[in-house]
Amino acid sequence: MTTPDYTRDEIMTVTAARQLKDRAVCFVGIGLPSAACNLARMTHAPGLVLIYESGTVGTRPRVLPLSIGDGELAETATCLVPLPEIFAHYLQRGRVDVGFLGAAQIDRYGNLNSTVIGAYEHPAVRLPGGGGAPEIATYAREVLILMKQTVRSFVPKLDFITSCGFLTGSGARAAHGCPGGGPRAVITDYGVLRPGPHTEELELSALYPGITADAARAATGWPLKVAAQPETLPAPTREELRTLRELEARTREAHSRPVRITL
Amino acid sequence: MELMPLREAIAAHVRDGMSVALEGFTHLIPFAAAHEIIRQGRRRLHLIRMTPDLVYDQLIGMGCASALTFSWGGNPGVGSLHRLRDAVEKGWPQPLSLTEYTHAQLALAYSAGASGMSCGMMPRHAGTDLEQVAGTTLRTVRCPYTDAPLTAVPAVNPDVTVLHAQQIDSEGNVLLRGIVGAAKEAALAAGRVLVTVEEQVTRLTADMNALILPAWVVSAASIVPGGAYPSYAQGYYPRDNGFYLAWDEIARDRAAFTAWMERHVLGVRDHAALLRALGVAA
Numbered sequence: 019m020t021t022p023d024y025t026r027d028e029i030m031t032v033t034a035a036r037q038l039k040d041r042a043v044c045f046v047g048i049g050l051p052s053a054a055c056n057l058a059r060m061t062h063a064p065g066l067v068l069i070y071e072s073g074t075v076g077t078r079p080r081v082l083p084l085s086i087g088d089g090e091l092a093e094t095a096t097c098l099v100p101l102p103e104i105f106a107h108y109l110q111r112g113r114v115d116v117g118f119l120g121a122a123q124i125d126r127y128g129n130l131n132s133t134v135i136g137a138y139e140h141p142a143v144r145l146p147g148g149g150g151a152p153e154i155a156t157y158a159r160e161v162l163i164l165m166k167q168t169v170r171s172f173v174p175k176l177d178f179i180t181s182c183g184f185l186t187g188s189g190a191r192a193a194h195g196c197p198g199g200g201p202r203a204v205i206t207d208y209g210v211l212r213p214g215p216h217t218e219e220l221e222l223s224a225l226y227p228g229i230t231a232d233a234a235r236a237a238t239g240w241p242l243k244v245a246a247q248p249e250t251l252p253a254p255t256r257e258e259l260r261t262l263r264e265l266e267a268r269t270r271e272a273h274s275r276p277v278r279i280t281l
Numbered sequence: 282m283e284l285m286p287l288r289e290a291i292a293a294h295v296r297d298g299m300s301v302a303l304e305g306f307t308h309l310i311p312f313a314a315a316h317e318i319i320r321q322g323r324r325r326l327h328l329i330r331m332t333p334d335l336v337y338d339q340l341i342g343m344g345c346a347s348a349l350t351f352s353w354g355g356n357p358g359v360g361s362l363h364r365l366r367d368a369v370e371k372g373w374p375q376p377l378s379l380t381e382y383t384h385a386q387l388a389l390a391y392s393a394g395a396s397g398m399s400c401g402m403m404p405r406h407a408g409t410d411l412e413q414v415a416g417t418t419l420r421t422v423r424c425p426y427t428d429a430p431l432t433a434v435p436a437v438n439p440d441v442t443v444l445h446a447q448q449i450d451s452e453g454n455v456l457l458r459g460i461v462g463a464a465k466e467a468a469l470a471a472g473r474v475l476v477t478v479e480e481q482v483t484r485l486t487a488d489m490n491a492l493i494l495p496a497w498v499v500s501a502a503s504i505v506p507g508g509a510y511p512s513y514a515q516g517y518y519p520r521d522n523g524f525y526l527a528w529d530e531i532a533r534d535r536a537a538f539t540a541w542m543e544r545h546v547l548g549v550r551d552h553a554a555l556l557r558a559l560g561v562a563a
Binding site for chain 1: 513
């Protein structure tokens with residue numbers, strides 16, 4: 019087999035971007051999701067409406083923001099709304115199709131931890147916390163999750179449930195009256211996990227070219243179920259790779275540009 | 282509204298033991314005011330802020346705070362706030378008691394505070410562990426009309442809210458433009474409002490629905506160009522993302538952090554001197 023002309027990070031971002039349909043309204047979480055959402059907007063989904071929790075609605079950044087509130091997001095947005103409005107009038111009211119999240123830990127039902135490793139009162143690692151994620155996970159019609167797969171991050175039991183997936187599975191989420199549909203896919207650096215029918219337990223449904231199911235199992239902290247015939251995901255196209263690399267190069271240049279203030 | 286130098290505004294309005302909200306969601310973070318609070322050696326503050334950001338990493342690491350109410354405590358896009366983590370994980374330089382919410386809950390708490398309500402309400406769905414932790418004061422109640430479960434979030438009414446804004450006019454009205462976060466709600470919820478601004482103008486040039494805090498809700502204002510740096514002021518200067526990236530290394534180590542703060546904050550007279558020392562302003 020020839021060496022692929024893309025990295026694992028790149029195929030992960032491209033695969034995540036492909037999950038987004040044109041004209042969907044997408045609430046973008048901080049970190050890895052932001053690159054995938056903007057790649058989608060710059061390739062197959064030009065009408066994708068991106069909302070960041072800073073209240074920037076319909077934003078079209080030319081470079082990736084470092085924070086969720088960079089000036090680039092404000093300058094290229096359809097409108098800016100205050101924080102209480104973005105959460106109450108847009109998210110809680112049910113105007114968001116897709117929530118795109120990352121986290122420090124995930125369990126087999128797609129519940130997420132971004133609060134603490136260890137006990138809450140005496141944490142081994144204090145993580146940033148929930149921010150917008152708990153409500154995005156609750157209200158978005160569906161949730162996409164983008165995380166690198168390791169036994170430390172894909173764990174049998176979360177230290178803390180920050181954002182709900184399917185809770186204990188088998189309809190538990192719906193029984194709690196959660197309005198949104200929960201996780202549709204978890205995109206990792208091995209492939210894609212999707213909730214199984216009925217149990218709602220995440221199953222490995224697709225793999226990147228050259229990646230084995232055994233390798234994905236070894237990177238998971240619980241006995242990972244594998245679909246009968248896992249799909250092999252297509253490699254990134256030349257156009258996707260070019261767009262992503264140019265976006266990242268523009269971003270690096272922008273983030274290293276010195277700031278000058280006139281007093 | 283009284284226009285005064287920042288040093289006098291902080292001395293007059295921010296006292297030890299107060300609850301203080303320095304707001305501004307990534308944008309318009311009042312760094313100059315925070316540095317003046319550090320220079321004046323305030324202690325036992327109850328800091329309130331949706332995203333503690335570098336500004337609270339600095340206040341916490343310099344021993345100004347004993348309590349924190351927040352909803353997301355990281356260095357956005359970079360990683361941890363190391364000084365916040367050190368205080369929570371190891372009690373350095375002193376223990377920090379946490380009251381932790383989600384963004385939606387804390388935004389609602391400010392809105393309730395600004396409305397004279399004792400609490401705000403939101404629908405209650407699947408419980409997460411955040412509802413169970415100590416320090417969180419959420420309650421579940423029933424809607425009197427539908428009997429649906431609601432989460433009640435207690436109002437937040439800071440003793441003082443501190444904001445940075447773009448402009449103040451000759452009457453003392455203050456204009457905020459760009460990403461405004463929960464700045465308006467935090468200001469109107471507070472007992473006193475301090476504002477730093479980029480510049481004073483004769484008349485604000487703003488659209489009819491612009492976010493303007495009328496002079497009579499502002500307690501004191503100070504003109505501090507660059508006062509949000511390394512955060513930003515839309516229309517004046519961009520966020521210094523390079524600084525946010527560099528802060529990760531500075532704040533990781535107690536000694537390196539302390540040396541940086543002594544040199545750049547305690548060791549300078551004011552914000553203009555800090556900007557010159559960093560080579561940001563000529």
